[in-house]
Amino acid sequence: MKLGTEPSAVTRWIILGVVGIIFAIPIVALIQFSFRDGLGGGYTLDHWTGLFGEGAARTYRGLFQAVGNSVLLAVVTVAIVLVVLLPTMILVHIQFPKLKRVLEFICIVPITVPAIVLVVGLAPVYSVVVKIFGSGVWTLAFAYGITVLPYAYRAIQANLEAVPVVTLSEAARSLGANWATVLWRVLLPILRRGVLAAAFISVAVVLGEFTIASLLNRVNLQTALLQVGQSDPWVAAIFALLALTFAFVLLLLIGRLARNRNNS
Amino acid sequence: MTTLTDASAPVHTSGAGETPRRRTVHLAKYLGLTPFAVYVILFLAIPTTLAVVTGFFTEDGAFTLDNIAGIFAPNVLATFGSSFWVSAVTAIVGAIVGALVCYALLGTKAEGTLRTVIDSLSSVFAQFGGVMLAFAFIATIGNQGLITVFLRGIGIDLFANGPWLYQVPGLLPVYIYFQVPLMIITFMPALQGLKVQWAEANATLGGNRFTYWTRIAIPVLAPSFIGSLLLLFANAFSSYATAAALISQGSQIVPLQIRSALVSETVLGRENMAGALALGMIVVMVIVMWGYSVLQGRTSRWQR
Missing domain, CATH: 1.10.3720.10 (MetI-like)
Structure with missing residues (x-):
């Protein structure tokens, strides 16, 4: 190990320490800000307790509504991933191996076509969507399903390639199982980790999405945060902290899922 | 066992020699790709195309290079x-x-x-x-x-x-x-x-x-x-x-x-x-x- 490839412990901790401290400052500042008592200095718990106290439901109705919207959007987006993307990926993996490259390409495209570009073309598409499905906020999930495509694809694909999907499904079929049974009782259980990871990362992406909602004039957590931030920046800071923490926990869980897979 | 063969049939089996039933099964397999294909066309291909081509048109739909020149x-x-x-x-x-x-x-x-x-x-x-x-x-x-x-x-x-x-x-x-x-x-x-x-x-x-x-x-x-x-x-x-x-x-x-x-x-x-x-x-x-x-x-x- 004395080959000079790895940094010494001192070098490692100096780098990680300096970068870590610099990166911690804005988060610490955000936490400190959420306890500030107005602009005068001094600290208070009021902003935090106010969220759970009486009348909070009325005062922050807009914000709670927006959280509800984002949760609904996350659920519908995950449903799109599970119902539209997942079966297609399994089908391509088993039946159309030649289409794998095409599918991968399609799923990576949203990285090159950023949300700010997509939204220009989504505006006319949504004027049609509204006529068919109404103007419910959940319709935004159609666009989010595209936004999460690269992330969800990678999560599922990693799992798909690690297990003998074709062999297992053929074995089940030869034992007389129909396709629904194969999908439900054989494939879903062995793809559980990849599917869960895809779902979690989709939730994180949807909760953080701002661009499309904002420019299509829909209300979700992020657009509401920006609006609330102008009148009550403390509450906006608290919600930002909570959302960041929630996303962090989701991603830790994804990391844990991947680790278990490697160990088993 | 026929079902098993169908399930594992390689892609290139489509051809003149197939029985009608096999061809239907084959078509049915492609049918499974349509939900994703339709979804991606509606919410990725069309918006991207629209985003890229609207620049070439005026509000009334006439072709123009003014926006691009812009x-x-x-x-x-x-x-x-x-x-x-x-x-x-x-x-x-x-x-x-x-x-x-x-x-x-x-x-x-x-x-x-x-x-x-x-x-x-x-x-x-x-x-x-x-x-x-x-x-x-x-x-x-x-x-x-x-x-x-x-x-x-x-x-x-x-x-x-x-x-x-x-x-x-x-x-x-x-x-x-x-x-x-x-x-x-x-x-x-x-x-x-x-x-x-x-x-x-x-x-x-x-x-x-x-x-x-x-x-x-x-x-x-x-x-x-x-x-x-x-x-x-x-x-x-x-x-x-x-x-x-x-x-x-x-x-x-x-x-x-x-x-x-x-x-x-x-x-x-x-x-x-x-x-x-x-x-x-x-x-x-x-x-x-x-x-x-x-x-x-x-x-x-x-x-x-």
């Missing part, structure tokens, strides 16, 4: 210039700092707590921060921010040159804050892929730490580093949320210019201008991402 107007070119400048600076700083962190993480256990926590934090900041990171920086170096107030206490005025946090220069610290984590996520696998045998060969041949890095590691990592740099550039170039949260009006960078073109209700035909801007952006994105994938391909050759 990209080359001095003020729009200046916007592209600012976007390039912000993206390049934050990509370079992000790539260097991120690579340093990756280097510091070499030799730690990939599945240990340290790496899991850093990976998760990196993903959060790199991909989901947006508006929230803008808040964090307002709380840090905004008018009443933690650091601003602290520095004011010791006689340094952060805002001596005006409220720069709410202008283009203010994007730099926030963008770097999500570029470094993105670099950690994208560059770590390449560093991880350096083989111990190369270091051993270097040592056997009488090399030292210096020759290992200058003759082996850096040349091997270069394509991946530059590829990641391009990805970071694309990331900053296309990012909108942070900028929109910090800069409430005006169109200092391209995504903000698209915003003003989209939301302005007073000037007719602005939506088509948004199309032209989107086209300009996509051209830049395609070139940069193409470079990225070429360099990634080079890297993956020795990574497996």
Whole structure:
């Protein structure tokens, strides 16, 4: 190990320490800000307790509504991933191996076509969507399903390639199982980790999405945060902290899922 | 057993020799691809096409090159210039700092707590921060921010040159804050892929730490580093949320210019201008991402 490839412990901790401290400052500042008592200095718990106290439901109705919207959007987006993307990926993996490259390409495209570009073309598409499905906020999930495509694809694909999907499904079929049974009782259980990871990362992406909602004039957590931030920046800071923490926990869980897979 | 054959039938069995039943089964299999295909056409292909072609039309649907020519107007070119400048600076700083962190993480256990926590934090900041990171920086170096107030206490005025946090220069610290984590996520696998045998060969041949890095590691990592740099550039170039949260009006960078073109209700035909801007952006994105994938391909050759 004395080959000079790895940094010494001192070098490692100096780098990680300096970068870590610099990166911690804005988060610490955000936490400190959420306890500030107005602009005068001094600290208070009021902003935090106010969220759970009486009348909070009325005062922050807009914000709670927006959280509800984002949760609904996350659920519908995950449903799109599970119902539209997942079966297609399994089908391509088993039946159309030649289409794998095409599918991968399609799923990576949203990285090159950023949300700010997509939204220009989504505006006319949504004027049609509204006529068919109404103007419910959940319709935004159609666009989010595209936004999460690269992330969800990678999560599922990693799992798909690690297990003998074709062999297992053929074995089940030869034992007389129909396709629904194969999908439900054989494939879903062995793809559980990849599917869960895809779902979690989709939730994180949807909760953080701002661009499309904002420019299509829909209300979700992020657009509401920006609006609330102008009148009550403390509450906006608290919600930002909570959302960041929630996303962090989701991603830790994804990391844990991947680790278990490697160990088993 | 026929069903089994159907299930595992290779793709090339379609042909004149098939029985009608087999052909139906074959068609049915393709039918399974339609939901995804329809979905992607409706919400990815059509919006992308619309975004790119609306720039070529007037409000009434007549063909025009005016919007495209509009990209080359001095003020729009200046916007592209600012976007390039912000993206390049934050990509370079992000790539260097991120690579340093990756280097510091070499030799730690990939599945240990340290790496899991850093990976998760990196993903959060790199991909989901947006508006929230803008808040964090307002709380840090905004008018009443933690650091601003602290520095004011010791006689340094952060805002001596005006409220720069709410202008283009203010994007730099926030963008770097999500570029470094993105670099950690994208560059770590390449560093991880350096083989111990190369270091051993270097040592056997009488090399030292210096020759290992200058003759082996850096040349091997270069394509991946530059590829990641391009990805970071694309990331900053296309990012909108942070900028929109910090800069409430005006169109200092391209995504903000698209915003003003989209939301302005007073000037007719602005939506088509948004199309032209989107086209300009996509051209830049395609070139940069193409470079990225070429360099990634080079890297993956020795990574497996």
